[in-house]
Amino acid sequence: MAPTAAEQHTRKAVGLAARDASGHLSPLAITRRGTGDDDVVIKILYCGICHSDLHSIKNEWKNGRYPMVPGHEIAGEVAEVGKNVTKFKTGDRVGVGCMVNSCQSCESCNKGFENHCPGIIPTYNLVDLDGTITYGGYSSMVVVHERFVVRFPDTIPLDKGAPLLCAGITVYSPMKYHGLNVPGMHLGVLGLGGLGHVAVKFGKAFGMKVTVISSSPGKKQEALERLGADAFIVSKSADEMKAAMSSMDGIINTVSANIPMAPLLRLLKPNGKMILVGLPEKPMEISPFALVAANKNLAGSCIGGMRDTQEMLDLAAKHDVTADIEVIGAEYVNTAMERLAKADVRYRFVIDIGNTLDKAAAAAVAAE
Template sequence: MAPNDPFQGWVACDSSAAEGNMQWRAYTPKSFQETDVELDIEMCGVCGSDIHTLRSGWGPSDYPLVVGHEIIGKVSRVGKDVKDLKVGDRVGVGAQSECCEACKPCKMEQESNCAAMVMTYNGKHQNGDKSFGGYAKSWRGPASFAIPIPDGLPSEFAAPLMCGGVTVYNPLVTYGAGPGKRVGVVGVGGLGHFAILFAKALGCSEVVAISRSSSKKADALELGADRFIATGEDENWPSTNASSLDLIISTVSGSFPLDQYLSLLDVNGTFVQLGAPDDPLPSFSPLALILKNLRIAGSLIGTRKQIADMLKLAKETNLKAWVQVRPMEEANQVLRDFEKGLPRYRYVLKNGDFGAEEP
């Protein structure tokens, strides 16, 4: 591919793309700058955010667009101002691909909360060009957000870590998950399964999976959970498990009884909400916080340092995400299967022949 050739990828032209109506065709990536790299994409994970964006679920999306922000690829072109990467390096790109480097969060090395964050797709780079994601053959963007993948960590496991993995790793390490800590995970899905895996990898003394039914109990225990609470099958679950946890990671996006979950926390406990419900969180009594000195927090993706630390931990502990690898050419069907709730627990799209014009 010549330096200025258009890229090939799955392009969404309108909100019907979320139903599996993306079109494989050419598009024009951001203009190449000397601080950029290009990647030959090997794999790209499928995230729920992809579907929300395709359907304009969080506000009008900027069509045409290419989604995908769990990208693993080999560096194929390097700008002259890039010092830390070279052609042939295997790197990953997550949900964020640029920051302003000047605001308070950026100066605190907390760039995942940058006021001018550029998302890897459906955003605008600082030069005004649109950002395009990884359901494609190639990716182009700032080298500063391309994170080296440790040797020995398979790409199919690394891909979903770039967003789904770090989204739970961030609050776990921020709020002290580790030896002696008891962690609850609400929702056993894509994010929830990562939360269980990383809580165990961090050495937590007890990991408790929490779901409405026991349909995923066997999976949760196999992932490493020590206990399982099925809230829809035991009306006494809040009292039976009262004050038994130090940290709760909530990955669910639907409605849930916040006051009952808070009752599971012990003194100085923290409840972290990751899922983004369409409706406001239910009301609760402030006494639930006051009497046990509890905290309610939110968390958004993770920083570059957290991503690098997470990848290192995943390599050292041989952490294996539960993934189903599908050919890139099946991307439309993968979206349909995702909407049916079929992944156990993350889909990863894999490119075949980089030279093929059609998937």
């Protein structure tokens, strides 16, 4: 009798797992599959903390499978490759983003848009093709089909590069496919957090005029002086919003809160575009007149395909685009989640997996 999928997952690893919707993370012994012919085995060194990790571990999207090991901003080194792997070798600096598999044969996959595949397998919290539950990057290692592995250019530090595998591609892809990457265009970035601060950097890399739109006046100096934005609008200021009406070619909306849309759409020029990458919990209320009257467009975008993810990293290296991060140890992860819930991070937490996960696991065992 052929071994079951679970029996093939014999490689021991350790992860930080949530056991229930409390979201509390603690070390857990897990297993990974053996090295398949097309697989890349990665020793994880860093993993970014995305806000969706917080939503997931607390089951706020009502799709949680426990125990859950989150994390889809994975950076590390290749430890082993399967016999058919041609793009990577042992020691290469690599990353894994929001997906680890797809059908690899549908129209979307064939066009390089694996992110649109009906059979997409997210990096964690879903049933993989072999019937096992995927575990994410808050763990010591991972085994991934080579198609879903990207190479980090030598000039990008792994810790600062890890968040680009979610935050970076999430803002890069809509800028590329909606024509918001043209030098001289005026780009608005709504929200200055993990996604927004990277959008500012890519906008400037494309040679655009970039205006940050934020409800937090305290972020103005940082947006202008540290991140390089050209202008800053306080969204609560009626005068500032009025002065900027009909001035922007496009807006990347990174906000996950439910906010009035009409004042923001008025910032767009005729034929302007607002692209949603944030995920508010409640449906948005938008008057048709806000779009129809000046031929404005409202669209959404979800991460990007593997070809675009590699392209994004290569462009980031060329223009020195990385995430602004706070590196933490594995033992600090629950405190980091509490701070993230309060937006108390500038702008992405990154877990130092390589240096701290084993120590945290050993400490947890000793405390039992």
